[in-house]
Amino acid sequence: MKIIVPMAGRGSRLRPHSLTVPKPLIPVAGQPIVHRLVKDIAKVLNQPITEIAFVLGDPAWFGDDVVASLKDLATGLGAKASIYRQDQPLGTGHAIMCAKESLSGPAVIAYADTLIRADFNLDPEADAVIWVKQVDQPEAYGVVKLNDQKEIVELVEKPEQFVSDLAVIGIYYFKDVSQLKDQLQIVLDNNIIHGGEYQINDGIKGMMAEGKVFKTGEVSEWMDCGNKAITLETNQRMLGFLKADGEEQLIASNVINENSTIIEPCYIGENVVLKNTTIGPFVSVGDNCVITDSTVKNSLIQNHTIIKNATLDEAMIGNHVKFDGKFSKISIGDYSVLE
Structure with missing residues (x-):
């Protein structure tokens, strides 16, 4: 199993802290955000992690100290660390394709500004699993639409009319991530772009059009680190969870x-x-x-x-x-x- 972590963004909403430390490396409850994220994903997967691929931005910003921290994280999980660079902020789909050499076999793709608490098993019959959280205001999120078999049939961004209350949290499992790579290559080749960015959703839609089965994995807690107020709330919630767990x-x-x-x-x-x-x-x-x-x-x-x-x-x-x-x-x- 591989984990792919696009984390090239500058984290402008968390300035001034993100002016000197990339947002995924800012600590929450004593550990950098991306370290907690990757470790929590590994717990859910409950299987050996062979490689963790990090997609970073400009080396002047994501320098040697960042690379060393991420390599230590991978080593601690018994995994190989692969470092890729996204030179321009061209969206999630483009960031993932910057790691195309690692896009084969089973993999989880996870954006690095999210923390979770989860306890579910990946559906072995699914070609892919989109991790979701039930929310009170689905109109503020991208959500998934399900059929009667609980399969995902559509991704809807900030729906004006109710579609579902299962919000996409930015973590995805693919039984064979090369299928996503093939679809994202089509997106890039045909310049399918939204607001100046290539999006992962267009690759997912291409997989669905080919009949791939997408299921949901519902997390119990979803914590964001987008700005100061939300990061402080996440720190508070994480401390509460860790105290209750008694594991750290x-x-x-x-x-x-x-x-x-x-x-x-x-x-x-x-x-x-x-x-x-x-x-x-x-x-x-x-x-x-x-x-x-x-x-x-x-x-x-x-x-x-x-x-x-x-x-x-x-x-x-x-x-x-x-x-x-x-x-x-x-x-x-x-x-x-x-x-």
Whole structure:
């Protein structure tokens, strides 16, 4: 089984944080988004992963440190890492085809700004499975239309009239992904383009036209990381899930706690110092941070950051930040100084 991860986008809705760190590498509950995504997909598949192919953007943005992180992720799952580049932002279909050398055999394609909780088995009779989540406002999403056999017969983008409430979450399984590759090649050759982009949906529609059977796999939780507010909500939900699971150590053993209170669930990384501070609930703190004389809740703080005299709620703070103050609902990128 292979996993293909298109992640060449710049994540403009998550600026300033995505100005220095590609959005899929921003940590949620202590791990980069793409790391959590790939590991959760591997759990659902419950079979060996032979290769993980990452489609990255400009090397000036997705540099050696990003490549090294992704290779470590693949190695940790016993898989080969393949790195491809998408030089121009020409859509999902184009991004997938940038990895065409890896498009053979069974594979999952997953966009890197999504996190899931799922527990279902892939239908062995299906040629493909589109992962979906039941939603309250289907008109805001792309949805699938099913026939009486629960097969997908149509993809409908933001339907004005009710079609179904099963939204496409951006994760797809193909029994033989070369069939998608063939259809996307037709899309590229015939310049089938929407808003300046080649879309995966046109390749899927081509497969359906050839009689391929598409089924759904419904996830129990779907979490986005599109902007600051949604990312903080995802961090909160993920911390709750991880605390309930009890499978990960969320608070490092070498945290120095001086007259401070931790209200769980929280993630606190290595070599963190807390002095006269209340942390939590729903706070993630990266490695090598120092927080003094502060109250922090519902927030996400990255690595090597110093905070003092602060009252923070719904805050998102990057790496190497020095912050002294009592502002609230802030969004501070890397290497910022507020004193």
